[in-house]
Amino acid sequence: MVFFSLCQKSNPAIVxxxxxxxxxxxxxHEKAGKQGxxxxxxxxxxxxxxxxxxxxxxVRVKTQKGTVWMASSMTIFSRLFIWGEVSTSRDKSLIxxxxxxxxxxxxxxxAPVLVAVDGxxxxxxxxxxxxxxxxxxxxxxxxxHIPWPDLxxxxxxxxxxxRRLAEVTRRLVHGAWQPVYAxxxxxxxxxxxxNTSYIxxxxxxxxxxxPSLVRRTRNLARTTQRLEYEMFWMGVLYNFSTLHDSLAGTxxxxxxxxxxxxxxxxxxxxxxxxxxxxxxx
Numbered sequence: 001m002v003f004f005s006l007c008q009k010s011n012p013a014i015v016x017x018x019x020x021x022x023x024x025x026x027x028x029h030e031k032a033g034k035q036g037x038x039x040x041x042x043x044x045x046x047x048x049x050x051x052x053x054x055x056x057x058x059v060r061v062k063t064q065k066g067t068v069w070m071a072s073s074m075t076i077f078s079r080l081f082i083w084g085e086v087s088t089s090r091d092k093s094l095i096x097x098x099x100x101x102x103x104x105x106x107x108x109x110x111a112p113v114l115v116a117v118d119g120x121x122x123x124x125x126x127x128x129x130x131x132x133x134x135x136x137x138x139x140x141x142x143x144x145h146i147p148w149p150d151l152x153x154x155x156x157x158x159x160x161x162x163r164r165l166a167e168v169t170r171r172l173v174h175g176a177w178q179p180v181y182a183x184x185x186x187x188x189x190x191x192x193x194x195n196t197s198y199i200x201x202x203x204x205x206x207x208x209x210x211p212s213l214v215r216r217t218r219n220l221a222r223t224t225q226r227l228e229y230e231m232f233w234m235g236v237l238y239n240f241s242t243l244h245d246s247l248a249g250t251x252x253x254x255x256x257x258x259x260x261x262x263x264x265x266x267x268x269x270x271x272x273x274x275x276x277x278x279x280x281x
Contacts, residue, residue, distance in 0.1 A: 033229020035268055036236040042272045043257055044082060044239065045104040050255070052077045053114040053187035054102060055199035056123075058090060059206070061213060061227060068224050070213075070231060071098045072206070075105075076187040076198050078254035079244060081235045086228045092122040099130035109133050112150040114175075114183040116196055119157035124173045127153055152180050156196050170194045202238075209234050236267055 056073040071094055072084040083101035087094040106113070113131070117123045132145040152175025159167045170193070172180065184194065207213040210230045239252045240262035247254045250261055 029226065029229050029233075032233040032268070033231075035270070036232035036234075037228075038272075039236045039240070039267060039270055040081075040083060040232060042270075043252070044080065045101045047104065048107055048255075048257060049075060049080065049082070049105040050077075050108070050111065051075050051102070051106050051113045053116065053183050054082070055116045055196050056095075056098060056102075057118060057196060057199040057203060058094070058120070059203050059213070060090075061086075063212070063223070063227065065223065068227065069094060070206075070227060071095065072199065072202060072231075072235075073098055073102050074199055074202055075255070078251050079198070079202075079247060080251040080255045080257075081202060081239050084228075084231045084235060086224045086231065088224065090120070090122075092126045095120070095122050095126035096130055099127050103130050106131075109148050110150065112179055112183055113148060113152070114180055114187070115151070115153045116194060117153070117155055118196055119155050123155065124153055127151075128174065147174070150179065151175060152183070154180060154194050156194060205238060206231070206234060209237075237264075240267060 053076040054073060055076060056071065058069050058071040061068050061070050066088070068086055068088050069090040070084060070086050073082045074080060075082060082105050083098060085094055085098045087097075109131075115127055115131075117127075128147050128151075129145070131148050131151055133148065134143040135146050136143045153173045155171050155173055157169040157171065158165060159169070180194065210227075212227055212230060240250055240258065241264065242250055243261065244251065244254075250258075252258045252262075253260070
């Protein structure tokens with residue numbers, strides 16, 4: 001109960017509700033966040049996910065020490081949150097780290113993959129740099145990096161007039177249009193146009209459950225590390241402990257990563273093939 005509240009209430013609210021010292025709550029935030037990241041690394045980013053269509057986006061977040069960026073990625077058919085990164089800079093390095101983990105999650109480098117992102121200029125080069133295979137020739141020097149053979153990248157560029165959306169432009173930056181539409185038809189429950197709506201919905205879920213992302217919040221994150229802890233704990237709860245009506249299960253179940261709904265205790269106890277951690281509850 002208390003741990004599930006960590007992503008939905010501020011520290012003062014938890015302290016007041018459960019009469020717990022604020023330093024204890026801070027310690028729980030850190031432990032839960034580190035455990036969430038461990039689960040993501042060992043189960044999701046472990047070469048078992050059929051990517052299909054991937055969407056990624058960045059959220060601008062205000063903290064007590066200034067503005068930072070939180071980037072996240074997901075696969076559409078299973079609604080699985082793949083990975084997230086937090087950085088003070090919105091740049092190619094941030095996107096590259098994000099898609100390095102997308103590459104680690106992929107079960108195949110030869111299967112068709114569509115990546116749909118917004119118009120941020122750093123995306124194409126960062127994605128191509130991360131989603132590649134190495135070609136060894138026997139010659140001295142670094143082996144050539146070859147993009148995945150069936151990789152397709154589209155950007156959805158939105159322009160506004162004042163506060164109103166004026167125009168949406170969709171452009172192909174790598175690959176071909178025909179497999180793009182085929183992948184959309186296979187990965188979206190209601191096939192439609194190229195969009196980034198699924199990752200935007202995930203961002204909305206993050207905003208509703210993470211205290212530091214709630215609009216006009218008084219509980220701004222103090223550090224990027226605190227924001228990362230919140231993100232990964234929320235992410236594993238979303239993947240393993242949240243049922244989706246459209247999936248008849250959790251995203252992790254839809255992706256074939258587990259066969260059951262995980263309890264919070266199971267999430268906190270998981271430590272891969274090694275001896276389980278002592279439960280934090």
